[in-house]
Amino acid sequence: MFGFQLSDLRNIHKKNKELEELLAKVASNVANNYKDAAQKEFSSYQAKFAELKAAGGLNAKQITYYEKCETEFCEKLKGFTHKDQKPYWH
Numbered sequence: 001m002f003g004f005q006l007s008d009l010r011n012i013h014k015k016n017k018e019l020e021e022l023l024a025k026v027a028s029n030v031a032n033n034y035k036d037a038a039q040k041e042f043s044s045y046q047a048k049f050a051e052l053k054a055a056g057g058l059n060a061k062q063i064t065y066y067e068k069c070e071t072e073f074c075e076k077l078k079g080f081t082h083k084d085q086k087p088y089w090h
Helices: 006-012 017-031 035-055 060-077
Strands: none
Touching: 017 035, 017 060, 035 060
């Protein structure tokens, strides 16, 4: 009647389960100061997000939301690594 199905309306506001799980892992690793693990999980998130976006698996609102999440985590994780960390005993 209106050109869309009821199932389409239900999915408009849903978050993607896979991306949410990856974001939760990143946030957990950041909170626990697991720098290398946080970077690894964030890379996994970026790859999955790009894959879903390219395949058309996300609607416009979801893409906007997950792009915002990606930008926020990029800022948080800038310089968040053990590579340049100086040992405390020197």
